[in-house]
Amino acid sequence: MYSLLGLTAALLLAGQAGLFAGQPPSGLGVHDGRLRPPSDTPNSVSSQADLYPEHPQRAYARIDPLPLRQGDAAASLAALATVLRATPGTTLVEQGPDYLRAQAQTRWLKFVDDLEFWFNPATNMIELRSASRLGRKDFGVNRQRIEAIRDAYLAHP
Structure with a gap:
């Protein structure tokens, strides 16, 4: 019992110290009209998964892109940035046109x-695209987060 509590406390302390944050992978961004491929393990989603037909996680990673709001890319990205800033635990780190x-x-x-x-x-x-930096599975967390962001984006005035 005490060893389980000790392990739990050690994990929480390690997490709070940032030991599970990982580093951003290289190659983020848009290259030749594509975002980075999905992860090789089931811990990512991508609206461009079908561009990688031989990818081992293509079916798992597949998710729909976001539609534009009233056909305006700039207004759509501005609304999406507002939603991201309001999403708990989420930090907007780069914003371009x-x-x-x-x-x-x-x-x-x-x-x-x-x-x-x-x-x-x-x-x-x-x-x-949304992907975990560490681990082999995300238990659907990336998909759930993106779908919550989609709902907030579509409901944003």
Whole structure:
């Protein structure tokens, strides 16, 4: 019993000290009209998963892009930035005219996920990717977070 409590306390302290935050992966951003591929393990989602037909997590990672609000990319990204700033545990770290990058941190263990949103002029949609920095599974957390962001974005005035 005491060893379980000690282990739990040690994990919480390690998380609070930032030991589970990880580092942003290289290659974030848009390259040749694509966001980085989904992770090789089931801990990411991407609206561009189908661009990687041989990817081992393509089916797991597949998620719909965000539609533009009233056909306006700039207003859509501004609304999305507002939603990201209001999302608990999420920090907007990069904002450009067609690209947003945020970090989402879990409350207790401080795991960090990288979120990217890019206005794709070829599809007239906002492509997205969200991936855990550490671990092999995310138990659906990235998908749930993106769907909550989608709901808030679509409801934003």
